[in-house]
Amino acid sequence: MRDMIRYLNQPLRASALCTGALLCLALGAPPPAQANQGQLDGVKQEISRQQSQVSANKKKVDSLQQALRKQETSIAKTAxxxxxxxxxxxxxxxxIKTLEQQQRQLEQQQLGQQELLKELLNAQYKQGKNSQLALLLGNSDHHKLDRYTVYAEHLSQARIKALDELAATTTEIQLKQHQLESQRQQQTTLLAKLTKEKTQLExxxxxxxxxxxxxxGQIRSDSQYLAELKDNEKRLVKEIARAKAAAAEAAxxxxxxxxxxHxxxxxWPVKGPVIHSYNSQQQGELRWKGMVIGQQTGNPVKAVYSGKVVFADWLRGYGLMVVVDHGKGDMSFYGYNQTLLKKVGDTVQANESIALxxxxxxxxxxxxxxxIRRKGTPTNPTSWLTR
Known part of the structure; x- marks a missing residue:
């Protein structure tokens, strides 16, 4: 069928091509007398069937792409x-590690305070044997009595201070213990949530x-695949135009x-082998406008330079993509992501994680x-990256 259509498109005279009913009909020349009307009708029906099949295939591809978008967006949310x-x-x-360390330090502090309190109580007990009454009865001199009185007051104040500090330490230990229990419970709940979400992701x-x-399976032929790639590129160019408008406003x-x-x-946005390099053949006459770098799912994608996010969404053929505007018409594009960590309007710094x-x-x-594009024109990204 494709050969027939190519043949019909050749710029030859109608009279030279009128060797069959379909050819003459397509070129506007009268069919030969011996042409069978039934054959013409059959060819017309075949053309109609092929066109219907192409239309049905396109609808099927569009439907599958919509399903893919929904699934990958859901995966992104879960991821x-x-x-x-x-x-x-x-x-x-x-x-938790910091709290545990603080708790151990407080417990050591508590032990020290308890030992100090024991010493103070023992000293106060010994000092009590030489009470003011005993000193008076023993006719001790007043200067010595004053010293004992001052010493007793200091001991009492020190004991009160030690008791207060011990009580404060005990309260702080109880607070740390409560915080630890609360955070350990959060951790347990979080781990259960993680397990559930990972199962959902799988x-x-x-x-x-x-x-x-x-x-x-639906895009079987090279021509169908090429057409899909061309359409994807048109979608990207359309989004670039929108992004440029947003970038101009931001600038x-x-x-x-x-x-x-720079x-x-x-x-590099990620470290890994270059699977497809800039300007290498993609399909037919199409060439790669960027590069594809291999890396494991879930690894962070870093912004190559500071800027503002002007696009962050799913784009057919490129999946979940982030576009960062760096000013002066310079933009960097990051596609095929599992999930996006930034949204439109976010400011990002060089080497900041923007996707997975x-x-x-x-x-x-x-x-x-x-x-990387400069004023909408693709440029070799490798020349911008460190060697």
Whole structure:
């Protein structure tokens, strides 16, 4: 069928091509007398059937892409919850460790205060044997009596202070114990939540894999795949236009200096093997506008330079993508992510985590799609990164 259509599109004269009913009909020339009307009708029906099939396939692909978007967005939400919970768990663990250390120090302090109180009580007891009454009865001199009185007052004040400090330490130990118990309970609850969310994530990923397999099976031919890639690129260009408008508005409020002074100095967004390099063949005449860097799912994706997030959403063909505007028309793109850690309007710093590596967009392996554009034109990202 494709060969026939190509043949029909050749710029030859109608009279030279009228060797069959379909060809003559398509070129506007009268069919030969011997042409069979039944054959013409059959070819027309075949053309109609092929067109209907193409239309049905496109609808099926669109439907599967919508399902993929829904699944990958759900996975992103679950993965983000897991990421946040793991961070919270790490903070709790650190806090618990600090509390335990403080508790041990307080217990040591309590032991010291108890020993001091024992000494004070013993000294006060011994001093009591030489009470003022005994001294008076013994005709002791008044200077010595004054000294004993002052000493007794100091002992009493020291004992009261030691008791107060011991009580305060005991109360603080009880407070630390309560905090420890509360945080350990939070940790237990958090671990149960993490286990549940990870189970949910695994189920969502299995469902996604089914959709990806169906999608791959639906886009069978090279021409269908090429058409899908071209459409994806058009979608990206459309979003770039929107992002540029947002960036222009942001620059008006807070100008940024762009990337021009940092060529060859930017840190890599992730470390890993380059699976597809810039300008290498992607499919047919299409070439990669960025690069694809292999890395395990869940590893952090870092912003290569400071800027403002102007796009953070799922984009067909690129999955969950973050676009950072660096000013002066310079933007960096990070696609295929498992989840996004930033939203539109967020300010980010160089080397700050903005996403987690994934395989969204229907990719068959975990990696990061990375691209740099200057005034909307792709440029080789490798030349901007440190060697």
């Amino acid at each position: 983000k919850a897991i990421h946040d919970a793991e961070n919270q768990h790490a903070k709790l663990s650190s806090s 189920a969502e990923q299995r469902q996604r894999q089914k959709t990806v397999r169906s999608l791959t 008006r409020r807070a100008p940024m200096n762009g990337l021009s002074k 060529k060859g100095k930017l840190a 590596v994934g395989d969204s967009g229907g990719q068959d392996r975990s990696a990061l799609y990375f691209e």
